[in-house]
Amino acid sequence: MNFNEIPLHIPNIEKIQKRYQVFLEEFKKADNAKDVEKLISKINKFESDLSSDINIIYIRYTIDTTNQEYKTAMQTVNEISPLITECSCEIIKEILNKPFKDELEKKYGKFLFQKYENSLLSFDKKIINDLIEENKLVNQHDEILGNSKVIYKDKEYSIAQLGKFIESTDRNTRYEVSKLIEKFFKDNNKQLGEIYSNMVIVRDRMAKKLGYSSYVDFAYKLLGRTDYNKEDIKNYREQLYKTVVPIYKKLIKQQAKLIEIKNPQFYDLNLYFKNGNPAPHDNIIELTKKANKMYHLMSKETGEFFEMMMDSNLLSLEATKGKLPGGYMTSISKYKVPFIFANSNGTSQDVETLTHEVGHAFQYYCARNIKVPEYFSPTLEACEIHSMSMEFLTWPWMDLFFGDDAEKFKYQHLANSICFIPYMALVDEFQHFVYENVNITHEERCAKWRELEKKWLPLKKYSGFNFYNKGTWWLKQNHIFSSPFYYIDYSLAQVVAYQFLNESLKNRERTWNKYVKLCKLGGKYPFQTLLEKAHLRNPFIDGNVKKNIRPLIKLLKEFDVEKLNK
Ligand SMILES: [Zn+2]
The missing domain is CATH 1.10.1370.30 (Neurolysin; domain 3)
Structure with missing residues (x-):
C-alpha cells in the first residue's frame, strides 16, 4: 500500500446508521454464543474500515488545516462521530444483555467486557449535541494554532517552526523569538480563553447529565482508566x-x-x-535514512518495520505551513499499518519525536494481529511507555544523528x-x-x-x-x-x-x-x-x-x- 494513493472517503452517516440497524437486528436474533461471535467478527471488519476512513481524513487534515476539502471532511467527521458512538453503544448493550455472556467472556477475556461497560458509562444519547459542540471547539482551537504565523527577520514561521531559535546560543535571539511567541498568545488570549471557558462549560454539562459530580470522574472513564x-x-x-x-x-x-x-x-x-x-545537521530525508539504518542495526523486526513505513509513505515529519503543531501516531487498521506525524524543526527534538512516535507505531505493528481490535493498544499511560522507552532504547545509535x-x-x-x-x-x-x-x-x-x-x-x-x-x-x-x-x-x-x-x-x-x-x-x-x-x-x-x-x-x-x- 501507498498512503499517498489512498483516496479520501467521507463517511455517509445515513448509510452507517442503516448498516448498524441491520447489525442490531442480527444481534437481537442471535441466540447462541457462536452466532454472536460471527457477528462480532463482521462488525469488527465494518468498524475497522470506518475508523480507517476517519483516520485518513484526520491525518490529511492535520497535515494541511488550510485545505478546504480536508477541512470540510473533518467537520463532517466531528459532527457524525458522536452518532457513530451512539450506534456502537446500542450493539454493546445488546451483547451485554445476552444470557450466555459468560461464554463470550471466556472467549474474549473479561477485560473486553469491562471496556464495554466503561463505554456505556461514558456515553448517552442526551450528550450527543454537547459532544458535537465540544468537537467544534477543539477544531476552533486547532485552527488558531494551525494557522499561526509569526514574522521573524522578514520571514514567516509557524509557532512549531520557531523551535530552533528558542534554543539559540545567542541570548538575544532566544529573548526576541520568545517575545514573538508570547505576543502571538497575547493577541489570541481572548479567543483562546473563551474557547476554553466554553469547553469547560460543555464538558461539565455532559458530566452532570450523566450523573457524575464533576467532569473529572467522567474524564477518567473516557480515558478508560479502570x-x-x-x-x-x-x-x-x-x-x-x-x-x-x-x-x-x-x-x-x-x-x-x-x-x-x-x-x-x-x-x-x-x-x-x-x-x-x-x-x-540533517534535512528530513537524511534523518529518515539514518533512522532506517539505526532500526536495521537495532533488530530484525524494527528494521523491516521502519523500511515498510518509509516505502508506504506512512511518515509525515516535516513542519510545513498549515500543519497542526505536535506529533502523533495513529493507525489505519484496514491496512494494519500505523502512521507517524511530526513537525521537525532542526533541533534534537526531531530525533526524540521520531523515536518516540516509532515506539508507538512499532507497538501497534507488534499487536496488529491480535484477534480482538479493542486489544490492539492499551490505555494512554501504557502506550506512552512504548514510545518513551523507545527514546532510550535507541541511545546506542545516537552517534548516527549527533556524531x-x-x-x-x-x-x-x-x-x-x-x-x-x-x-x-x-x-x-x-x-x-x-x-x-x-x-x-x-x-x-x-x-x-x-x-x-x-x-x-x-x-x-x-x-x-x-x-x-x-x-x-x-x-x-x-x-x-x-x-x-x-x-x-x-x-x-x-x-x-x-x-x-x-x-x-x-x-x-x-x-x-x-x-x-x-x-x-x-x-x-x-x-x-x-x-x-x-x-x-x-x-x-x-x-x-x-x-x-x-x-x-x-x-x-x-x-x-x-x-x-x-
Ligand atoms: Zn506519545
Missing part, C-alpha cells in the same frame, strides 16, 4: 513532588552554570550547553526529561482544579496556574514577560484544550521508561526482549496488570518513583559535563 482513580493520581503526584522537584532544582542550577547565566529566565532554559545544544555530540544529546535528553516531570504534574493538578471549579473566570484560572507553577516549577522566571507572568503559559499546551487529563499519563510512562533505560544499560538484549513482550501484549490488560505481566515497577506504589529515578542521578553524574561544555 484500575485507578483521582485519589491514586493525587497520591502519585505527591510522590513526584517529594522526589522529583528537588532533583529538578539541582538540575536547573547545574544548567545555569553550564550556560553561564546567573539568573536564568524561562527562555534561557532551552539551552543546555554554552556552545549549543546537540542537533542533527561527536551523542553524549551531549544523552545528557540533555535525560536531564530534560526529569525536569519536565514537574510540568506534567502541574498540567494535571491545574486541570483537576479547573473542572472542580467550573464557574471561575479566565483570569482566575490564569492566577491559579501561576500559583501552581510556583509550586511545581519554582525556578521558572518570566522577567520582562508580563503576559506569561499572569499565568497564561498553559494556553500553549494543546492537551489542556484537546485531550483533557491526558498529561499525567506521560509522567507515569516516563517513570516506567526509566526502568527500561536502567536495565538496558546493564543488559541490552534482555531488556529489548522485555520491551517487545510488552508491545505484543497490546491492550489485553489494564495498566497496572500490564506492568505486573511485564515485570515493571508500578509507579502508583509509594517509593517506586524514587527507585526508578535514583540510578539516573548517578548516571547523570557520570557524564563529564565540563568536557561536553567545551
